Amino acid sequence: TVPFLATSGDSIHRVEVRRFADRLVERYIPPVADVAVLIPCSAKKPYSLSQSHRKFSQAIGRRAHELIMTSPLGLVPRDLELCYPAAAYDVPVTGYWDHEERYQITNTLVRYFTRHPYRRVIAHLDGDARIIAQDAADQAGFEIEFTCETDRLTDPASLQALSEALSGERKVKSHLVRGMISFQFGYDLKAPNLEVKGSYPEQVVKRGRNLYFSTDPAHGLIRPTFEGWSLIETGYRVYIDEFVPQGDILAPGVIDADPVIRPGDEVLVIGDKAMTTGRAVMSADEMIRSSRGVAVRVRKVKKLDGQ
Numbered sequence: 076t077v078p079f080l081a082t083s084g085d086s087i088h089r090v091e092v093r094r095f096a097d098r099l100v101e102r103y104i105p106p107v108a109d110v111a112v113l114i115p116c117s118a119k120k121p122y123s124l125s126q127s128h129r130k131f132s133q134a135i136g137r138r139a140h141e142l143i144m145t146s147p148l149g150l151v152p153r154d155l156e157l158c159y160p161a162a163a164y165d166v167p168v169t170g171y172w173d174h175e176e177r178y179q180i181t182n183t184l185v186r187y188f189t190r191h192p193y194r195r196v197i198a199h200l201d202g203d204a205r206i207i208a209q210d211a212a213d214q215a216g217f218e219i220e221f222t223c224e225t226d227r228l229t230d231p232a233s234l235q236a237l238s239e240a241l242s243g244e245r246k247v248k249s250h251l252v253r254g255m256i257s258f259q260f261g262y263d264l265k266a267p268n269l270e271v272k273g274s275y276p277e278q279v280v281k282r283g284r285n286l287y288f289s290t291d292p293a294h295g296l297i298r299p300t301f302e303g304w305s306l307i308e309t310g311y312r313v314y315i316d317e318f319v320p321q322g323d324i325l326a327p328g329v330i331d332a333d334p335v336i337r338p339g340d341e342v343l344v345i346g347d348k349a350m351t352t353g354r355a356v357m358s359a360d361e362m363i364r365s366s367r368g369v370a371v372r373v374r375k376v377k378k379l380d381g382q
Contacts, residue, residue: 091160092147096179100186104257105152108140108247109194112237113208115201115228116145120163121156121276121292127229131199134234138244139197142187144204146176149183154254157276159295159339172203184211192217195244199237201226252280252288255297256307259341266306294354296341301352301377304343311336313355313362313371315346323373326357326365334359344371351376 112135117125122143123132132153135141141153151161172180188196188211197220198208205221212219222240223233251271256264269287273279280288280303287303290296299307314331315324324344336342336359344351353373355362362370 089147095148095158095160096150096183096186098258098261099150099152099155099183100190102257102261103152103155104253104263105140105191106154106247106250106254110139110241110244110247111142111193111196112139112241113142113144113196113198113200113204115199115204116143116151118165120161122151123153123156123275130229130234131237134238135241136238137246137249138241139195140193140247144180144184144200144208146172146180149180150187152254154249154251155258157290157292157295158255158258162276162292162295172207177203177207181207181211181214184208185215188212188215188217195220197222197237197240199223199228199233201228251278252297255290256288259297260307260310261335262307262310264306294339296339298341298374299343299352301343301350301375304352307343311340311342313342313344313359315344317347319346319349319378320344320351320373320376323356323369324351324353324371326362326368326370329362329370332359332362332370336362342371344373347379349376349378 114131116122117127119125122128132141143151145151148161155161196212196217198205199222200208201223208219220240222237225233227233252269253264256262269280269282271278271280276290276292278290279286285302286300287306289298291298310333312333313329315328316330318328336355338355338357340355342353342355344353351373352375353371355371356369357365
């Protein structure tokens with residue numbers, strides 16, 4: 076995935092920016108948490124690898140759901156920071172946003188907090204971000220607590236204030252997989268006992284020895300194995316004719332496809348003789364209508380019993 080430059084106000088109108096905000100509000104399922112902390116973005120991606128975010132996370136101590144305020148995306152929950160384009164955009168971190176950016180970010184915050192209310196919302200912000208957060212709180216009808224009275228968010232005193240604001244709050248159980256899968260596939264994964272292993276950001280999700288998912292930082296996706304797809308019971312399926320793929324799936328071999336599929340999406344290909352995992356090259360409509368071209372880049376092929 077090519078990083079994109081978000082250096083002008085026009086970037087808020089880009090399709091991937093709009094889609095991120097819509098999926099955040101309409102699909103994403105946050106971890107069970109009744110406290111959220113708003114923190115600023117960082118130039119380094121993914122955010123958690125930046126020095127400032129390490130300090131913020133240490134002060135928060137997993138006692139709240141971390142939400143990153145940024146332009147042009149508006150809001151990036153910590154568990155979605157690997158999703159495209161959150162980990163791929165490049166924006167100057169000036170703390171200044173123009174009128175339209177402010178409007179879009181406020182709108183995303185209002186939509187998000189209306190859909191996902193918290194008992195407490197704490198803001199560790201400065202500059203324009205602080206004003207926008209207050210505007211969003213006023214519009215969505217919730218109280219917001221500010222923890223920093225200066226513009227030095229990473230000062231020991233500021234971090235101490237953030238930590239003390241969370242005193243007595245219970246730890247939030249992170250669910251990276253559920254968040255990313257709800258965002259990417261629009262599916263609520265309730266599979267218990269899945270373990271996230273590996274060094275961030277390249278991680279795998281296992282249960283025992285079985286591999287279910289792996290993160291793909293280069294494309295900002297989570298990749299299901301066949302076992303992983305068995306847990307995502309609906310959506311993102313491509314149906315093919317009676318053949319065992321010897322390479323990528325070509326459009327003439329596609330019989331049907333889930334209408335939500337867009338180029339770049341992870342898909343499960345299903346036929347009478349085989350199943351494959353892979354990434355869509357075409358939209359669902361193109362796959363069905365085209366008489367030539369690659370529809371799906373195949374990763375793994377699994378012959379079905381009797382073949």
